[in-house]
Amino acid sequence: MATEPVIGLRSPDLSVGTVTAMKAVFVRDLKTAFRQPQDLLNPLLFFVMVVTLFPLGVSPEVSFLQQAGSGILWVAALLSVLLSLDHLYRHDFDDGTLEQLVLQPQPLFLLVLAKSLAHWVLTGLPLVLLTPVLGIMVHMEGNSVVVLCLTLLIGTPVLSLIGSIGAALTLGLRSAGVLLSLLIIPLYIPVLIFGTGTVTAAAEGAPVEAQLALMGAFLVLALTLAPFASAAALRISLSNS
Amino acid sequence: MWQIFHKLGSPKWFFGIASKLMPWLLWVGAAMLVAGIVWGLGFAPKDYLQGNSYRIIFIHVPAAFLAQSVYIMMAVAGLVTLVWRMKLADVFVRAVAPVGAILTFLALFTGAVWGKPTWGTWWIWDARLTSMLILLFLYFGVMALGAAISDEKSSARAVAVLVLVGVVNIPIIKYSVEWWNTLHQPATFKLTEKPSMPAEMWVPLLLSVLGLYLIFGWLACLRMQTEILVREGRTRWVKELVQARGN
Numbered sequence: 001m002a003t004e005p006v007i008g009l010r011s012p013d014l015s016v017g018t019v020t021a022m023k024a025v026f027v028r029d030l031k032t033a034f035r036q037p038q039d040l041l042n043p044l045l046f047f048v049m050v051v052t053l054f055p056l057g058v059s060p061e062v063s064f065l066q067q068a069g070s071g072i073l074w075v076a077a078l079l080s081v082l083l084s085l086d087h088l089y090r091h092d093f094d095d096g097t098l099e100q101l102v103l104q105p106q107p108l109f110l111l112v113l114a115k116s117l118a119h120w121v122l123t124g125l126p127l128v129l130l131t132p133v134l135g136i137m138v139h140m141e142g143n144s145v146v147v148l149c150l151t152l153l154i155g156t157p158v159l160s161l162i163g164s165i166g167a168a169l170t171l172g173l174r175s176a177g178v179l180l181s182l183l184i185i186p187l188y189i190p191v192l193i194f195g196t197g198t199v200t201a202a203a204e205g206a207p208v209e210a211q212l213a214l215m216g217a218f219l220v221l222a223l224t225l226a227p228f229a230s231a232a233a234l235r236i237s238l239s240n241s
Numbered sequence: 242m243w244q245i246f247h248k249l250g251s252p253k254w255f256f257g258i259a260s261k262l263m264p265w266l267l268w269v270g271a272a273m274l275v276a277g278i279v280w281g282l283g284f285a286p287k288d289y290l291q292g293n294s295y296r297i298i299f300i301h302v303p304a305a306f307l308a309q310s311v312y313i314m315m316a317v318a319g320l321v322t323l324v325w326r327m328k329l330a331d332v333f334v335r336a337v338a339p340v341g342a343i344l345t346f347l348a349l350f351t352g353a354v355w356g357k358p359t360w361g362t363w364w365i366w367d368a369r370l371t372s373m374l375i376l377l378f379l380y381f382g383v384m385a386l387g388a389a390i391s392d393e394k395s396s397a398r399a400v401a402v403l404v405l406v407g408v409v410n411i412p413i414i415k416y417s418v419e420w421w422n423t424l425h426q427p428a429t430f431k432l433t434e435k436p437s438m439p440a441e442m443w444v445p446l447l448l449s450v451l452g453l454y455l456i457f458g459w460l461a462c463l464r465m466q467t468e469i470l471v472r473e474g475r476t477r478w479v480k481e482l483v484q485a486r487g488n
Binding site: 169175185190239240 | 323375378379381382385386389390392394395398399402403405406407409410413414417418420
């Protein structure tokens with residue numbers, strides 16, 4: 001696995017600013033990810049396949065799909081983010097980059113924030129971009145699709161941020177995948193409820209600004225709190241190995 | 242103050258205190274619980290609307306009450322683990338997590354049994370039921386993570402982080418599901434308000450709630466003692482203790 005050195009990683013020079021370091025971590029994560037394009041594609045394929053299961057497994061009728069569409073897409077997006085979380089720290093943990101990151105003079109929670117944002121750009125954002133196509137395939141109306149994309153745009157970063165806590169906690173454990181899902185799914189429920197609730201309200205013609213604002217509040221809360229918990233969990237997991 | 246705090250950190254000291262406290266917790270708790278339940282199930286007046294089926298609250302409410310407060314106690318203990326690295330706090334979290342899970346299950350189960358004659362269905366995706374179900378999932382998560390990490394220290398801290406993240410989320414979950422859908426009546430019993438039911442109903446309810454708290458205290462002490470014996474098995478005082486007890 002090719003590893004791009006983080007700026008300031010090997011030099012004892014402490015003068016590298018926090019923002020510079022965050023940017024470096026962010027860019028590095030994107031670069032290393034694009035060198036393994038298949039890993040980027042997999043969660044998206046999973047997303048599409050899970051959505052396909054519902055018309056086949058439950059009912060292909062337009063009335064059902066129209067009603068359940070937002071829920072199906074949200075659950076599928078949630079699951080594919082969950083699936084991709086394992087990659088968030090795993091490679092860096094295996095090759096020792098993570099330990100270097102923890103040793104940086106910059107506050108760890110900000111570097112973790114940069115990593116979580118990179119994870120969102122790599123998984124959440126493509127899911128949002130793919131949503132209109134799938135929305136049309138499940139016969140959702142134009143307005144609902146727009147609102148669905150908006151909720152996913154606000155909601156998927158929350159999923160990445162909360163997920164980073166679980167990924168950090170389960171780092172280096174044997175059955176990390178299943179455990180990660182067990183820990184994180186209960187914490188995802190509020191986001192799911194508000195995400196689908198907003199789309200349902202939009203489909204009924206009700207105003208959605210309030211719900212979107214609430215989701216924005218979730219995002220702010222996750223942005224401010226999750227990196228701290230995730231950084232604490234990372235330190236614990238690293239002291240364990 | 243600090244001395245007590247330091248003593249609290251010592252498993253040996255706790256073991257002794259717990260042994261002295263446990264008979265009190267058990268017998269007073271059992272007496273109150275039995276009194277509350279017998280009074281509630283046998284002698285309290287019928288509800289004018291629900292008839293006898295309401296009597297399940299004498300089990301349902303204490304279990305639900307405790308299921309939630311156990312999680313809060315765990316969160317406090319988790320904070321103590323992270324801040325002061327106190328071993329006993331983690332012992333507490335480990336000891337009570339399964340108890341909390343069972344109480345949550347009991348609350349859900351008795352709720353379902355009551356829901357059948359009253360609402361006409363075993364289960365409904367109502368706010369209160371759903372958030373209790375999620376609480377159950379959180380308990381399971383805590384137990385699963387604790388079991389997965391073999392190193393005692395990092396396991397303790399990882400579990401503490403998870404419990405704290407969960408406690409931040411509990412109000413959010415609660416309000417999100419409440420906003421989403423609700424059927425369950427508001428809390429039957431609030432400490433701050435005068436109860437809306439006659440004394441013959443709420444006195445036995447209060448008795449059984451307090452009784453269950455004491456029984457929980459006894460159970461927590463017992464399970465913590467067991468956990469301490471397992472963890473401190475190599476220390477001299479544990480060996481002496483085991484020998485003193487005969488086999």
